Amino acid sequence: MAHALHKLIDLASVVDGELHLGLQDHPGIMWLETDSRKVSNPNQSLFFAIQGERRDGHDFISELYAAGVLNFVITKKEFIPAGVTANFLIVKDSLKALQSLAAWHRKQFSLPIISITGSNGKTIVKEWGYQLLRENYHIVRSPKSYNSQIGVPLSVWQITADDNLGIFEAGISMPGEMVELEKMIQPNIGIFTNVGTAHDENFSNQKEKIYEKMKLFSRVEKLIYCRDYTEIHDAVLNSGILCPSVAAFTWSKKTRADLQVGRIARSEYETEVQAIYKNSFISIRIPFTDDASIENAIHCWALMLLLELDNEVIAQRMELLSPVAMRLEMKEGINNCSVINDSYNSDLGSLTIALDFMNQQKQHRRRTLILSDILQSGKNEVQLYEQVATLLQQKAVHRLIGIGPAISRQKDLFTIEKSFYHDTDEFLRELNYNSFGNETILIKGARSFGFESISRALQQKAHETVLEINLNAVVHNLNLFKSRLKPETKLMVMVKAFSYGSGSFEIANVLQFHRVDYLAVAYADEGVELRKTGITLPIMVMNPEEQSFDAMINYSLEPEIYSFRILHQFTEALRRRGANTENNRFRVHIELDTGMKRLGFEEEEVSELIVRLKNNKFIKVASVFSHLVASDEQEHDGYTKSQIALFRKMSASIVSHFEYPILCHILNSSGILRFPEAQMDMVRLGIGLHGVASTVHEQRQLQMVATLKTTISQIRQVKAGETVGYSRRGVASKNMTVATVGIGYADGLSRRLGNGVGKMMVLGQKAPTLGSICMDMTMIDVSGIPNAKEGTEVIVFGADPTILDISAELQTIPYEVLTGISERVKRVYFHE
Numbered sequence: 001m002a003h004a005l006h007k008l009i010d011l012a013s014v015v016d017g018e019l020h021l022g023l024q025d026h027p028g029i030m031w032l033e034t035d036s037r038k039v040s041n042p043n044q045s046l047f048f049a050i051q052g053e054r055r056d057g058h059d060f061i062s063e064l065y066a067a068g069v070l071n072f073v074i075t076k077k078e079f080i081p082a083g084v085t086a087n088f089l090i091v092k093d094s095l096k097a098l099q100s101l102a103a104w105h106r107k108q109f110s111l112p113i114i115s116i117t118g119s120n121g122k123t124i125v126k127e128w129g130y131q132l133l134r135e136n137y138h139i140v141r142s143p144k145s146y147n148s149q150i151g152v153p154l155s156v157w158q159i160t161a162d163d164n165l166g167i168f169e170a171g172i173s174m175p176g177e178m179v180e181l182e183k184m185i186q187p188n189i190g191i192f193t194n195v196g197t198a199h200d201e202n203f204s205n206q207k208e209k210i211y212e213k214m215k216l217f218s219r220v221e222k223l224i225y226c227r228d229y230t231e232i233h234d235a236v237l238n239s240g241i242l243c244p245s246v247a248a249f250t251w252s253k254k255t256r257a258d259l260q261v262g263r264i265a266r267s268e269y270e271t272e273v274q275a276i277y278k279n280s281f282i283s284i285r286i287p288f289t290d291d292a293s294i295e296n297a298i299h300c301w302a303l304m305l306l307l308e309l310d311n312e313v314i315a316q317r318m319e320l321l322s323p324v325a326m327r328l329e330m331k332e333g334i335n336n337c338s339v340i341n342d343s344y345n346s347d348l349g350s351l352t353i354a355l356d357f358m359n360q361q362k363q364h365r366r367r368t369l370i371l372s373d374i375l376q377s378g379k380n381e382v383q384l385y386e387q388v389a390t391l392l393q394q395k396a397v398h399r400l401i402g403i404g405p406a407i408s409r410q411k412d413l414f415t416i417e418k419s420f421y422h423d424t425d426e427f428l429r430e431l432n433y434n435s436f437g438n439e440t441i442l443i444k445g446a447r448s449f450g451f452e453s454i455s456r457a458l459q460q461k462a463h464e465t466v467l468e469i470n471l472n473a474v475v476h477n478l479n480l481f482k483s484r485l486k487p488e489t490k491l492m493v494m495v496k497a498f499s500y501g502s503g504s505f506e507i508a509n510v511l512q513f514h515r516v517d518y519l520a521v522a523y524a525d526e527g528v529e530l531r532k533t534g535i536t537l538p539i540m541v542m543n544p545e546e547q548s549f550d551a552m553i554n555y556s557l558e559p560e561i562y563s564f565r566i567l568h569q570f571t572e573a574l575r576r577r578g579a580n581t582e583n584n585r586f587r588v589h590i591e592l593d594t595g596m597k598r599l600g601f602e603e604e605e606v607s608e609l610i611v612r613l614k615n616n617k618f619i620k621v622a623s624v625f626s627h628l629v630a631s632d633e634q635e636h637d638g639y640t641k642s643q644i645a646l647f648r649k650m651s652a653s654i655v656s657h658f659e660y661p662i663l664c665h666i667l668n669s670s671g672i673l674r675f676p677e678a679q680m681d682m683v684r685l686g687i688g689l690h691g692v693a694s695t696v697h698e699q700r701q702l703q704m705v706a707t708l709k710t711t712i713s714q715i716r717q718v719k720a721g722e723t724v725g726y727s728r729r730g731v732a733s734k735n736m737t738v739a740t741v742g743i744g745y746a747d748g749l750s751r752r753l754g755n756g757v758g759k760m761m762v763l764g765q766k767a768p769t770l771g772s773i774c775m776d777m778t779m780i781d782v783s784g785i786p787n788a789k790e791g792t793e794v795i796v797f798g799a800d801p802t803i804l805d806i807s808a809e810l811q812t813i814p815y816e817v818l819t820g821i822s823e824r825v826k827r828v829y830f831h832e
Helices: 008-015 057-066 094-107 122-133 151-156 178-185 206-217 230-239 291-306 311-318 348-360 381-394 405-409 424-429 452-458 471-483 496-500 504-513 524-532 546-554 564-577 603-615 634-655 669-674 696-701 803-810 814-819
Strands: 018-020 031-033 045-048 071-074 087-090 113-117 139-141 165-169 189-192 222-226 247-252 259-266 271-277 280-286 328-332 338-342 366-372 399-403 417-421 439-444 466-470 490-494 518-521 539-541 557-561 586-591 619-625 663-665 682-685 706-718 736-741 759-762 765-768 778-781 793-797 826-831
Touching (some): 008 018, 008 094, 045 094, 057 071, 094 151, 094 178, 113 206, 122 139, 122 165, 151 178, 178 206, 222 291, 247 291, 259 291, 271 291, 280 291, 280 311, 338 348, 348 366, 348 439, 348 504, 399 424, 405 417, 424 452, 439 452, 466 471, 471 490, 471 504, 471 669, 471 682, 518 524, 524 539, 524 546, 524 557, 546 557, 557 564, 564 603, 564 619, 603 634, 619 682, 634 663, 669 682, 759 778, 793 803
Parallel strands (some): 031 045, 045 071, 139 165, 189 222, 222 247, 247 259, 338 439, 366 399, 366 439, 399 417, 466 826, 490 682, 539 557, 557 586, 586 619
Antiparallel strands (some): 018 087, 259 271, 271 280, 328 338, 328 826, 466 706, 706 793, 736 778, 759 765, 765 778
């Protein structure tokens, strides 16, 4: 059942807003939106203009109106743009209005709600709860990890009359937030997974954070938690939550509990968990062996027992648990395609998320979806695929390849280019590789369809060494640096040198989606490639060359001007092209040398520079900037401050001679963190985006973006005294087990890491290199790792060892390590 349509006048009374109707005849509101980039149903959407720390939703009203949005929640009448004929609901606080509307919507339904909080495991427990209970209930649940002050109201708004169970996450980052989430969710059953260190900086101590999370359960009837977390148990006992109408359902591996876990037996691929429940012996098996998955599964076990499901049924379903697709992987495909792999599950909510991710990729205009049957949706088959067909039209999918008997039966519902197959084997038998080219392909299937084989067939063939790029870590790091900036300070991000080895377009696309102000590349050809793949942000070229001036003009790439020679050459190129007029001058960036002694105008050249710029009718100065020499080194802080002072003097002299605004910027990644008083008009973010900081405190808050992985090609036994590798540089000091891994110096692994200098991670243990690094291979000592075998994954750098560890071993900087990774190493981008 679709959402009911709501009249705007009724919603106005809920949020106590003042209604300004520009349109008298409107079909009604079905969808609530807060992100201007993701509006799918503009005609029936209500957009909440929420003011954040750096972005204000009011700034995008005109853009949204042009896209078809006709209903807005705003905070002041002055925010109504001229010439916009739409409906506006004026409230005191747009976020509070969104939350009030969600709380009201929740009260219209009496279905039981399960709500989950904790430092870790919320999303897994929610998704596994859905997998385990969907045969018994029609479940509405939080999309992905929608557990914030904005995510929760959008989740709750999904509830319809068809639903008879809800499962929602709730996450907080500071005191005072959980009360608002509880008002919207109004849970009947609570699950407190665990408590960790996330967001500790916003609480005075762990106890305060636990009590804040406990506020989610102020009105529950049942509360599930593990007694082994003593701080949680103490908080439950002392909070006053437990009373005659509220009961705890506890589990423990150490003490008496409702579900008392005894033996946990791991094998290679599964785990058996045995327990005592109501004086009876019961057990389950799960296809996972890690501690986190075991804990998450026991929480779900407790929930199912609480809901009075028979343990025989529970055990059967537990064995079929599938991994939660916490990430969408994007890889290079055949025939210049991009392949997005989401082949773990298929339901309408996750399909919508995956389609949104596909639409964010701008490198191809054509989009193809390979979709399996959607299993156990609880919906009538015709109604289900009518919704899918509508969704594909809304998301501008050009071609559908449907696989499965159900979707094939409903093929007439789809009006786009289409083909259908009974099963995956039939598709692979009839696969014509030439039918795919220059497009983005989303592979979205329920696990039972085995779409991994389709993903492998459509991927560009490459050797097994890959550089994984975590796009969520990119966004996390970007937001961390944004949080350090004043609201008015603009942000330029460096994507030069293949974006520090991580892939220029893919990183630039994320940055454009998250609305940074500027990009910077080293050479014009990098900027041209970005333009060809749909990047429209302003781009500065830091090393303009005369032979590339025409390309820069054609693709609106803004050159750095660092000498009178470059200024003259570029001006002449503009003159020859007739590219500019008095009112449409080409934007350039002026570099000043304040101490780097590399490029830029010296202080004594500023007066002549001003005269030449003033007399130049072809260019307009977009910014003036300089480079800091040692902003990351405390011992040189005096020099850094002198650079900043000199730049202020030189830039002020230039800016004062022009009537239009000119941006001034000198801070790099380290400067942003260490010299906030010098933010000026703009800052430049480079290596910090990739998780490298100059201070220990900031390093702990950043996330590593890149993980370099390979696999073991062969394992052999080497006797004491035998040698390994070229020039016999590796000598076995004892009988050793030696693994050959598929990475060498042609992939960017420095030869200086040979003979024990470098170490790689194998099954959680460090394995030192042995002998010289070869061109395509490296040998490592796996003597103390008995479970290592051919095909085992090997981490060269990532979480451990980190890029910082590698650069320290090489006595160099992380920049060199990252940019040295060869382009023959396949980049895999994933979005969690």
